[in-house]
Amino acid sequence: DTEVTQTPKHLVMGMTNKKSLKCEQHMGHRAMYWYKQKAKKPPELMFVYSYEKLSINESVPSRFSPECPNSSLLNLHLHALQPEDSALYLCASSPGVGQGPTYEQYFGPGTRLTVT
Amino acid sequence: KQEVTQIPAALSVPEGENLVLNCSFTDSAIYNLQWFRQDPGKGLTSLLLIQSSQREQTSGRLNASLDKSSGRSTLYIAASQPGDSATYLCAVRKGNTPLVFGKGTRLSVIA
Numbered sequence: 561d562t563e564v565t566q567t568p569k570h571l572v573m574g575m576t577n578k579k580s581l582k583c584e585q586h587m588g589h590r591a592m593y594w595y596k597q598k599a600k601k602p603p604e605l606m607f608v609y610s611y612e613k614l615s616i617n618e619s620v621p622s623r624f625s626p627e628c629p630n631s632s633l634l635n636l637h638l639h640a641l642q643p644e645d646s647a648l649y650l651c652a653s654s655p656g657v658g659q660g661p662t663y664e665q666y667f668g669p670g671t672r673l674t675v676t
Numbered sequence: 677k678q679e680v681t682q683i684p685a686a687l688s689v690p691e692g693e694n695l696v697l698n699c700s701f702t703d704s705a706i707y708n709l710q711w712f713r714q715d716p717g718k719g720l721t722s723l724l725l726i727q728s729s730q731r732e733q734t735s736g737r738l739n740a741s742l743d744k745s746s747g748r749s750t751l752y753i754a755a756s757q758p759g760d761s762a763t764y765l766c767a768v769r770k771g772n773t774p775l776v777f778g779k780g781t782r783l784s785v786i787a
Binding site: 564566593600601602603605608616648650652657663664665666667668669670672 | 708719720782
């Protein structure tokens with residue numbers, strides 16, 4: 561099973577709302593990622609978790625708050641977002657982030673977020 | 677800083693043609709290179725992963741090659757079909773750093 565699942569598929573929220581995106585994998589991977597993707601652009605890395613600890617934060621605004629409750633789950637908490645935050649949010653996982661040359665990264669289907 | 681370039685940015689071909697997508701990267705000291713496919717509004721599907729020690733990988737009608745010393749990879753698609761229409765992204769990884777993506781090639785295969 562090489563599946564990464566994400567919920568919800570679509571989310572519309574106002575600028576004062578609080579919502580969360582959820583990502584799950586059952587491949588035993590120890591690294592999980594959040595990406596943001598705008599239309600016709602490549603994915604932009606936001607956060608990396610390695611062994612349930614935040615290892616990379618690409619200077620993401622604090623209105624995005626990641627959480628890794630266990631090795632299979634990754635959440636992204638959203639609060640006071642702006643319309644320009646509307647995008648496709650992708651979750652990914654890989655066996656690790658270390659020296660292994662074969663660490664293939666698997667992506668979920670994404671959550672389409674619209675901020676009104 | 678690693679930079680990844682994909683040429684062409686867009687490509688339209690008639691069904692049945694063989695085609696080549698190009699990817700180049702500035703730092704040749706990579707661990708691996710991955711080719712992905714993305715349909716509009718969807719997630720990324722991994723097509724092929726080439727380790728730095730490999731020259732090529734094949735999966736069905738897809739063949740990816742890697743020339744690490746020159747910083748180039750190509751994705752060859754044989755006998756293209758309308759269902760191959762999508763954006764193709766290449767990404768490279770070095771050490772503990774995350775994937776660095778190119779901007780992608782948007783492919784349209786016309787029936």
